[in-house]
Amino acid sequence: MPVINQELARIFDRIADALELKGETGFRVFAYRKAARVLADLTEDVGELDKANRLETIPGIGAGIAKKIHEYLTTGRMKKLEEAVSGLEPGLFTLLEIPGVGPKTVKLVFEKLGVKDLDGLKKVLGDGSLAKLPGMGDKKAENILKGIEAAEHSGERMYLNEADELAQSIIEHLRKGPQVKKVAVAGSLRRGKETIGDIDILATGDNPQEIIHQFITYSFVRQVVSAGDTKASILVGTGTGVRQVDLRVVASDAFGAALQYFTGSKDHNIALRSMAQKLGLKISEYGVFKGKRRLGGKTETEVYRSLGLPYIEPELREDRGEIEAAKRGSLPKLIRLEDIKSDLHIHTDASDGSSSLEEVVGACRQRGYSHIAIAEHSVSAGYAGGLREDELLKRCDEIDRFNSKLKGFRVLKSAEVDIMTNGKLDYSESTLARLDLVITSIHQGFTKDATSRICSAIAHPLVHLIAHPSGRLIGKRRGYEIDLEKVIEHAARFHKVLEINSYYARLDLNDIWARKAKEAGVLLAINTDAHAVVDLNWMRYGVITGRRAWLGKKDVINCLPLDNLMKLLYQITRRSV
């Protein structure tokens, strides 16, 4: 994502915080927050949009905010920001990050006790002066202390796989309680976002209190944040930090409405609810209502139908045009995990993987695949056991022999060929010509002209596929300095395939860029980049990312039967010559 977008998103969030700290509430604050969210999600550079005078075409950005963005881009300053934060101690903003502490509390302790930062807050908690303030008390002070502790121990957002596994474990625990009739994941995990903050779980059953009890007795609970009649929050200790998990218990005839509500996203729901209002309806987590009459809510389909809409898949619910598409009847039919027939980027113990070819093939057959591509690293990836040319050719012979003994399954000869800093590929043409599938990617020189190197790889007549095109590692590394817009354009021109790498820390291309690729007419591959048999499970995260990118099975080459794939690979190299 363009850095400037993130910077502006932070600025508008800061303005919203500042306004709240000064006692302002309501819709202006809400508008700044919305603008921040929209900017953080935007792939296009706001600088470009500003130049083209198109800022106001973005929903959530109106004349006022567009003007402020322009001001910041041209002068490096924003009067509104300076005005908003003036008179506020910088440390106060940090206090807002403590769970359970909001603007009112910060304002109160600042005005009454002169608290300016975290240390100041700890002091007034310690000496008991906070508890004596009006509206405060011992319990509140204790909860704020717990909040500080939680904030200090909480990790960053979770990777999709960690959230997925934790949620499954808790759901399993809930199912052990005899009272649970139905249980489901909601929230951003259900939408398949690449990182997850909290986990939301929804359950229904005859005895809500017992379900809540079952929930808060999960073995890894560190702290019960709250536990009422219909909802509870716990903090769970995992290997990587402390994670919050929320449970809601709802009536079974409102399960669909609740699932819809708690799946979000916030923006999607706000858009739906506004639509409902215009139709004289009200949608809540309890159902769809006309006046006091309840029209439905047992299933999500019922909720959408009440608005005259078809069911919208959770991965699409980001208010990125899905509601408009639903109105037009032009929602995409999304790819499913069952549509995947192959994994086209797998490493074995011949380079830096840990499973053998036989183990990989066995596991892939079990998954119902009909073919795979084995793609070891190339020679200059020495750190990853990259194969020399002669080793690769020998490996090709082995695979040929292996295939001759296989029935109903085929291993494609491939390699993940490094794009060198000079833009050349790591193997000679004659070696590349021996491969069924030529994958290329960057593993070195991230700042050295990545765009033109990838573009020259795309133009290379023997290349089929670009793996992890942006090079990012979520939460760890920003990725190459690369113009993905240009890469996609180039891929479209040369009919090359771009990868969605399913490794949970990559998910590269991400949902937004993969959608742009599709819109540009580029085919995508969804591969695990597995280095061991267990990693083959990551396919699920790649497919979810593909679904978030509005991909159908015809957009993804892993859904092709072997013959059609071979034909396509042949055409790709023919066409680009």
Add this chain to the structure above:
DNA sequence: GCCGTTTTCGGCCCGACTGTTTTCAGTCG
């Protein structure tokens, strides 16, 4: 501050839990 297939003005999603209250404010999702 944003937004419009009844609107350029008057709306803006909605409810649970906690703690401190004796009827509600603050926070969260």
